Amino acid sequence: MSKVVQVCSDHILELSGKKLPIDDLKHSLNERLTQEISILNLSKTSLTKEKVKVVAEILRTNLTLIELNLSYNPFGNAGCLLIAQALHGNKHLITLNLYNTKLSCDAGQYLAEMLSLNHHLRSLHLGVNSLGNLGVKYLLYGNIELHHLNLCCNRIDQDGCQYLADLLEKNQTLTQLDVGGNPIRDKGIKIICQSLMSNKTLIDLHVWHCQISNLETICNLLKPHSTLTQLDLEGNQITDEHADVLLSVAETSKTLEKLNISDNKISDKFKKTFQQPTTLRLSIIL
Numbered sequence: 001m002s003k004v005v006q007v008c009s010d011h012i013l014e015l016s017g018k019k020l021p022i023d024d025l026k027h028s029l030n031e032r033l034t035q036e037i038s039i040l041n042l043s044k045t046s047l048t049k050e051k052v053k054v055v056a057e058i059l060r061t062n063l064t065l066i067e068l069n070l071s072y073n074p075f076g077n078a079g080c081l082l083i084a085q086a087l088h089g090n091k092h093l094i095t096l097n098l099y100n101t102k103l104s105c106d107a108g109q110y111l112a113e114m115l116s117l118n119h120h121l122r123s124l125h126l127g128v129n130s131l132g133n134l135g136v137k138y139l140l141y142g143n144i145e146l147h148h149l150n151l152c153c154n155r156i157d158q159d160g161c162q163y164l165a166d167l168l169e170k171n172q173t174l175t176q177l178d179v180g181g182n183p184i185r186d187k188g189i190k191i192i193c194q195s196l197m198s199n200k201t202l203i204d205l206h207v208w209h210c211q212i213s214n215l216e217t218i219c220n221l222l223k224p225h226s227t228l229t230q231l232d233l234e235g236n237q238i239t240d241e242h243a244d245v246l247l248s249v250a251e252t253s254k255t256l257e258k259l260n261i262s263d264n265k266i267s268d269k270f271k272k273t274f275q276q277p278t279t280l281r282l283s284i285i286l
Contacts (some may be wrong), residue, residue, distance in 0.1 A: 011036055013192040015071070016043040022051055029058050039067040040079035043097070047073040049082070056086035063092055071099035071125070080107040087121065095123040099150070103129035109139030116142045123148040126251075128180065133160035140167045147173055152206070153181035158188035172201055180208035180232065193217040194225065203227055209235035215242045218250045222256060230258045232283075238264035247284065251277045260285040 014030050020028065025045075032041070042055065052075050059065070070083070080103055087093060098107075109132050115121065130270045131139065140163050156164075161184050167270070168174070183231055189212050196202060205228055215238065222228070231250075233282050238246070244265050250259050262285050 002249050003074040006024065012041070015045060016041045017045065020051075021160055022048075022054065024033040025051055025053050029054065033062055033065070035059055035213075036064055037071075040065055041127040041236045042073070044072040047075050047079065049075060049078050052082050056082040057067055059083070059086040059090055059093070062090075067095040067097075068093060069097040070101060070102070071097045074102045076102040076105045077104060078109070081110045082117050083206050090118060091120050091122060095125075096121060097125040098129070099125045101276055102256045103135075103275045105129060105130075105132050105135035105138065107131065108135030112121040112141055113141050115139075115144045115146070119145050122146060122262045124126040125150040126154065126245075128153040131155070133157065133163070136160045137163045139166065140207050146169070148176040149174060150178040151182070152178045152208075154179075156182040156184065158191065160184070161188035161191040162222055165191045167193040168192065168202065169198070175201055176204040176206075177202060178206035180206045180210060180234075183211050185211045186214040190214075190217040192230045193221040196221055196228075197224075200227055203255075204230040206232040207236075208232050210239060213237035213239070213242070219246060222249050222253045227255055228253075229255055231256065231263070232260045232261045235263040236261075238266060240265075240270040241266050243270065247274075250284070251282065253282070257281055258283045258285070262286055 014029065047055070047070065051123060055070070059068070073079070080098065080101065083096075087096070087145060103126065107129070111124070127150045131151070136151065136156055137160070144167070147159070156179060160182070164177075164179065183208070189207060189210065192207070194217065212233065213236065238261055243261055243264070246261070250256055259282070266286060274286060
């Protein structure tokens with residue numbers, strides 16, 4: 001058996017970037033995860049379906065892992081199904097990272113079933129996949145209890161925003177949502193903002209590079225009773241005129257602490273004349 005190089009602290013097993021043969025993977029996990037390891041990083045380890053089976057078996061019995069990173073592994077829906085099934089009865093894992101793992105709409109079904117049975121998972125990272133509108137519909141069908149959800153770059157458009165809105169209107173646990181890199185456009189952000197009018201828990205919203213130009217509904221949201229503390233609008237189509245109105249509203253917000261409108265269609269002249277708010281609470285990134 002080849003020598004396995006591991007980077008471990010008292011509670012972290014770091015295997016990121018290591019292309020382990022399946023026997024070495026089994027040995028490493030069986031040996032180290034019997035100890036008090038709470039974080040396992042298997043990012044960029046070329047996990048195949050067979051290797052994912054090994055990880056899934058660990059998840060069925062492990063009592064210490066709270067964070068699992070499987071990002072940048074092309075195991076697709078088949079691997080996602082194995083992980084989701086293994087987590088049905090898991091009462092310990094808090095964070096699951098499936099970023100860029102070649103998932104499509106069927107994965108939404110597998111994860112939704114898991115979330116209906118597993119009420120302990122708090123953070124789910126699904127960015128840079130291809131769930132699409134249908135996958136989001138599947139994923140958000142039930143009453144999920146997540147705190148953080150990352151759906152960036154998943155081919156979601158304005159139609160998919162309606163499923164997000166249905167979640168936000170009734171959800172009482174989600175505090176962070178990232179839908180950046182999806183072409184939701186003005187209609188999509190309007191749908192999301194309208195749903196947030198009745199939401200009292202979301203504090204961190206990321207809608208970067210979403211082809212947004214009309215900020216009317218965002219301004220309306222910030223005025224009365226928004227709970228948002230961070231709003232990321234980087235890389236959209238915001239002009240000087242819209243930026244001026246948004247900044248004026250943002251300065252009156254009682255909750256907003258960070259606003260990012262960098263990489264928009266804001267002129268250098270506007271940036272030069274802009275002055276940071278006198279309140280120390282609000283930070284604005286142009």
